[in-house]
Amino acid sequence: MAASSYSFGFGLALVGALAACNPGPPKAPERDRAAEQFFRRAAEDFDQARIDEAQDAIERALAIAPNDNELQTLGGRIALAQLQFDESLRLLHNVPGSEAQGLRGRAHWYQGELAPAAQEFEAMLNDPTVRDDWARSVAGLARSGEGRTPYAMSGDPRAVLDMAQVSLSAPYLVVEVEVDGEEGLALIATNVEDILVESNTHPQPSWASLRFKSPPSPLNGQRSVVELNDVPALPQDLAGISREVNTNLKALIGVNVLRQLNVTIDFAARQFVVRQQAAPPPPDSTRLRALYSRGGGLMLAAGIGESENTTGTFFVDSTSRHPLSMDEIGLTKAGIKTSDLTAFTADPGSKLRQGVVPVVRLGAFDLKKVPAIFGGPLTDVEKQLQFDVDGVIGVPLLAFYRFTFADSGRVIYLEDDSEVRRMAAEEDDFGSVLAPPPQNLTAPEVPVVPLSPGVVP
Numbered sequence: 001m002a003a004s005s006y007s008f009g010f011g012l013a014l015v016g017a018l019a020a021c022n023p024g025p026p027k028a029p030e031r032d033r034a035a036e037q038f039f040r041r042a043a044e045d046f047d048q049a050r051i052d053e054a055q056d057a058i059e060r061a062l063a064i065a066p067n068d069n070e071l072q073t074l075g076g077r078i079a080l081a082q083l084q085f086d087e088s089l090r091l092l093h094n095v096p097g098s099e100a101q102g103l104r105g106r107a108h109w110y111q112g113e114l115a116p117a118a119q120e121f122e123a124m125l126n127d128p129t130v131r132d133d134w135a136r137s138v139a140g141l142a143r144s145g146e147g148r149t150p151y152a153m154s155g156d157p158r159a160v161l162d163m164a165q166v167s168l169s170a171p172y173l174v175v176e177v178e179v180d181g182e183e184g185l186a187l188i189a190t191n192v193e194d195i196l197v198e199s200n201t202h203p204q205p206s207w208a209s210l211r212f213k214s215p216p217s218p219l220n221g222q223r224s225v226v227e228l229n230d231v232p233a234l235p236q237d238l239a240g241i242s243r244e245v246n247t248n249l250k251a252l253i254g255v256n257v258l259r260q261l262n263v264t265i266d267f268a269a270r271q272f273v274v275r276q277q278a279a280p281p282p283p284d285s286t287r288l289r290a291l292y293s294r295g296g297g298l299m300l301a302a303g304i305g306e307s308e309n310t311t312g313t314f315f316v317d318s319t320s321r322h323p324l325s326m327d328e329i330g331l332t333k334a335g336i337k338t339s340d341l342t343a344f345t346a347d348p349g350s351k352l353r354q355g356v357v358p359v360v361r362l363g364a365f366d367l368k369k370v371p372a373i374f375g376g377p378l379t380d381v382e383k384q385l386q387f388d389v390d391g392v393i394g395v396p397l398l399a400f401y402r403f404t405f406a407d408s409g410r411v412i413y414l415e416d417d418s419e420v421r422r423m424a425a426e427e428d429d430f431g432s433v434l435a436p437p438p439q440n441l442t443a444p445e446v447p448v449v450p451l452s453p454g455v456v457p
Helices: 012-018 034-045 051-064 069-081 085-092 097-110 116-126 133-145 239-245 257-260 328-333 378-385 418-428 430-434
Strands: 152-155 156-162 172-180 182-188 193-196 206-213 227-235 249-253 264-266 271-275 288-289 292-293 297-304 312-317 325-326 354-360 363-375 389-395 399-405 411-416
Touching: 012 097, 034 051, 034 116, 051 069, 069 085, 069 097, 069 116, 069 172, 069 292, 085 097, 097 133, 116 399, 133 206, 133 227, 152 312, 156 206, 193 206, 227 257, 239 312, 288 297, 312 328, 325 328, 325 354, 328 363, 378 389
Parallel strands: 182 249, 193 227, 312 389, 325 363
Antiparallel strands: 152 227, 156 172, 156 271, 172 182, 172 206, 193 249, 206 227, 264 271, 264 399, 288 411, 292 297, 297 312, 297 354, 325 389, 354 363, 399 411
16 A cells, blocks of 8 residues: 555545644833743643643733733633633734734634634734634634524434444454535544535535435434534545545544534444434543644544653544554654654555554553654644644544533543453454554454445445
8 A cells, every 4th residue: 555545544645634834923112031931831731731830930920911812822822722612712802913813713613603703714814924714714604604603502402323343454443424405424534624625516615404314213203403503614535535445435533523512433343423412431541631722633542552640742633543642752752763663564665664652551540562654744734733743643543432512522531442342342343443453554354334225335
């Protein structure tokens, strides 16, 4: 297989929509020494996604210099990463510059405040140094959508959908969805923000409706239906992604949709649950704090290596077929030397190398001997995210767990699916696709199980 097939995920270009070439706010006059030290500490901690430390440091800096635009802008970014939209807007109020305008635009956008979002994005795009295709698209949507209520939900309290297993190479998260009345398959893509729809059928940014329908009840034949209206949808050519996933895709569903739907995803049990109300914390779950790059790209902290005190920050890309993709700093944290890595078995001719991380800890759960690759374009990911991450978590690692979005996406509850995987493996060898092979990172071939007749070609 060609090396180009082994990017972190199909969405690196899509994640790029999160990034903009914004200059910072105007430089403040020389500030108090202590404020400067706290500011530098906050910037360094935030760059490495040490969010609590960054929050503490920026609060101390702002207590000394509350009207410092540079401090206010960093504070707004830190708040936005935690989905604290009102706090971000408070800190950025009247702060000049295109970076502050872009941040305010995102805070308004994610809160469904379309008119002020359009105003801020349009002001930002008037800066000739700014390039942000995502903001340009959503500014137009915001203007055309005035009077709409984004993500308006209706229907039943919840719907439980079957998930499709469509690929021989990775446990991609694929569900059936109805987009503007047309049924098809959608890929869960945590590396995009709202939804991306096939450009052949949706050539322009639009407001879409999504319907999620459970299979007919064996008792009465009825279906539970949850409908999400006025969802921002951006066009994208999905042909390449469809080939890689091995099915025709109608859409990619991003993290903002998952947050709105209070989703639970359980690949081992082949369940995708959407809800109008947030679910209570599941029993025997562990709680993870979710962070978002500028309110969009999902990131999680994870323990790595034998030491329980060593943690890393990871971008979560559910379109990546690799359990882990790491940079040299991340590997060092995990106790791995790059000189000990071997050629990537699945593609020996590529520049990628592979190794095994002894332990990955997500909350209270440990995964041992997790395969990882080294040599991918992580620097590009970091530029787009504007964070110094240690690596990327891909879908094979996510598939080990049942995970639920709660508190509007600020929290993810993780449940261990070991028993479900064991039962599934006994029944149809399905669980084997979830277990990362110790040496070869390609998943074993298993029968492709379509979601329903006629949906998967």
